Amino acid sequence: MNVDVPADRLLITVAPTGAETAKEDCPQLPTTPEEIAETAAACEAAGAAMIHIHVRDGEHKPTLDLGLLREWVAAVRDASSLVVQLSTGGSVHDPLDNRLRVLDAEPDSCSLTMGTTNFGDDVFSNPWPFVCELYQLSQEREVVPEFELFDLGQVHALSRLLTKYGLPYGGRVHCDLVMGVPGGMNGTTDALVAAVRDLPADVTSWSATGIGRSTLSVALASLSKGGHLRVGMEDVLTLARGVPVEHNSQLVSRVADLGRIAQRTPMTPAEARVFLGIKG
Ligand code: KMH
Numbered sequence: 195m196n197v198d199v200p201a202d203r204l205l206i207t208v209a210p211t212g213a214e215t216a217k218e219d220c221p222q223l224p225t226t227p228e229e230i231a232e233t234a235a236a237c238e239a240a241g242a243a244m245i246h247i248h249v250r251d252g253e254h255k256p257t258l259d260l261g262l263l264r265e266w267v268a269a270v271r272d273a274s275s276l277v278v279q280l281s282t283g284g285s286v287h288d289p290l291d292n293r294l295r296v297l298d299a300e301p302d303s304c305s306l307t308m309g310t311t312n313f314g315d316d317v318f319s320n321p322w323p324f325v326c327e328l329y330q331l332s333q334e335r336e337v338v339p340e341f342e343l344f345d346l347g348q349v350h351a352l353s354r355l356l357t358k359y360g361l362p363y364g365g366r367v368h369c370d371l372v373m374g375v376p377g378g379m380n381g382t383t384d385a386l387v388a389a390v391r392d393l394p395a396d397v398t399s400w401s402a403t404g405i406g407r408s409t410l411s412v413a414l415a416s417l418s419k420g421g422h423l424r425v426g427m428e429d430v431l432t433l434a435r436g437v438p439v440e441h442n443s444q445l446v447s448r449v450a451d452l453g454r455i456a457q458r459t460p461m462t463p464a465e466a467r468v469f470l471g472i473k474g
């Protein structure tokens with residue numbers, strides 16, 4: 195509960211790009227500063243309050259180059275009021291040191307995955323010492339982490355982290371259940387209920403995202419459990435079988451509509467800053 199933000203509010207986070215899809219396979223994926231700025235503005239208008247960013251280079255490849263990270267953060271801040279969350283997950287190929295340096299780009303928020311996960315045929319590596327170092331760095335830099343939970347073991351790891359190092363900067367504990375990754379928890383209502391049941395008592399809010407075809411069922415399960423939502427082309431590239439997403443704002447609009455049906459009003463970016471404890 196956060197007394198400053200009405201209880202009916204729905205936090206919608208858009209994850210527009212990711213690190214896995216190639217521009218040549220999906221030309222509508224935003225991969226330049228101009229495209230991310232336009233995407234941010236359109237998604238804010240459609241109901242998003244936060245953006246989860248993976249940066250691409252001049253050849254549209256995933257990068258953690260600090261200059262480009264800063265350029266993308268500035269482009270989004272110029273075009274929108276969205277809370278800016280940088281991915282510290284990067285791609286499965288990024289070294290841990292480069293992922294720690296993401297915080298040098300001074301985002302409002304950063305993703306922080308709570309453990310190593312098989313990720314399709316790859317491994318998304320998050321050894322415990324790295325998780326602890328990144329968490330302490332986020333506290334020092336006053337960046338609000340969003341804890342990414344890919345399986346139930348990571349829910350338990352979050353309890354362990356909070357017990358050892360205390361609350362995040364801002365005093366709020368916001369998690370995102372990432373469901374349906376091949377190697378992580380399934381994108382089902384049963385898995386969502388199990389994960390939510392086990393969340394540590396310190397958690398103040400949580401969202402969920404379903405990868406691929408689980409996107410809608412996870413969104414509906416999250417709404418019916420009182421959770422928040424993440425959507426975007428990082429997680430799903432079709433609106434229905436054979437119907438490609440043409441713009442990230444379509445995914446945001448769709449869940450904003452679902453939220454309104456469930457009597458949840460999309461949170462504004464200003465409300466999200468209070469809700470998440472973002473530095474003022
Ligand atoms: N691209 C995945 C390997 C995050 O952004 O923090 C990791 C990921 C999680 O997307």
Ligand code: ZN
Nearest residue numbers: 212281283428
């Ligand atoms: Zn991501």
